[in-house]
């Protein structure tokens with residue numbers, strides 16, 4: 001029996017492991033892109049019960065939604081489809097993108113996303129970032145309009161504090177919160193994850209494999225392709241990579257004990273933190289998809305979890321521009 005969860009209280013059933021589609025056309029490995037192969041991985045995911053698919057209008061920009069839409073032709077009903085709004089590609093900005101949570105932007109963007117996705121309704125529409133220039137209540141009210149219009153089943157937030165979840169909840173129910181959570185990025189466990197667990201909100205753990213690092217795949221910075229965003233990420237710089245290997249060593253020891261892959265242990269760790277957590281690992285590789293889907297059956301003992309929690313903290317911030325609008 002395939003393990004399942006729900007997208008928040010009363011939400012649609014989702015596989016215990018989801019699929020992040022970003023890396024199929026954005027951020028990573030620009031030379032390894034192959035839309036047809038990625039579309040086949042999305043089909044493989046649906047076959048395996050990995051039905052929660054995550055994309056965003058800023059990925060590409062736009063091309064990732066088009067890829068997901070094409071892959072879902074004839075299979076839309078099998079997916080729980082999630083996209084996001086609120087970040088806009090902008091070459092003049094140091095990050096290459098800026099926040100836009102204005103209500104008029106949200107209203108215009110849902111229709112564009114639906115067109116690219118080839119559907120008349122997404123199951124989850126997420127505010128990618130809170131725009132510091134726009135009160136969250138205003139962005140969120142525009143998101144709620146998409147629900148009232150039947151264009152979105154439910155709405156969710158990303159990278160928010162508990163206070164922001166509470167402010168949004170006063171306007172319209174928050175179905176999900178998507179934020180980074182992994183063995184080397186546990187910060188959300190302090191408050192956001194417990195809040196979600198207590199309030200029937202799904203927590204979608206993004207980058208649960210530490211952008212691939214926690215699988216043990218990157219032994220040195222030379223393993224990262226030219227043009228790959230990770231080449232600029234503090235945790236992937238040579239000295240940081242060397243230090244962070246202590247974390248993958250701990251994961252590997254547990255993987256050997258459990259007869260599992262290191263990536264499976266990293267995913268099982270996220271699921272063990274709270275029942276509301278649904279990790280959304282990203283992959284465009286059939287073998288990895290199969291391995292990640294099978295992680296739903298990997299259970300860690302309290303000793304395993306304690307050993308992972310005792311691993312040294314990550315060296316390097318998780319984004320290059322800490323404290324600014326992050327990608």
Ligand SMILES: NC(=O)c1ccc[n+]([C@@H]2O[C@H](COP(=O)([O-])OP(=O)(O)OC[C@H]3O[C@@H](n4cnc5c(N)ncnc54)[C@H](OP(=O)(O)O)[C@@H]3O)[C@@H](O)[C@H]2O)c1
Pocket residue numbers: 019020021022023024028029054055128158159178179205206207208209210211212213215217263264280281282283284285287288289291292327
């Ligand atoms: N809300 C936000 O702000 C935000 C930010 C970042 C990401 N996200 C979402 O979260 C999703 C996942 O995050 P992510 O893709 O950044 O990081 P991730 O899931 O931690 O790692 C993805 C990387 O790990 C590799 N990988 C996947 N499974 C593997 C396995 N079993 N063995 C070895 N390597 C494996 C992938 O390789 P291949 O791709 O080469 O197969 C890719 O390079 C994204 O796709 C996106 O939907 C959201």
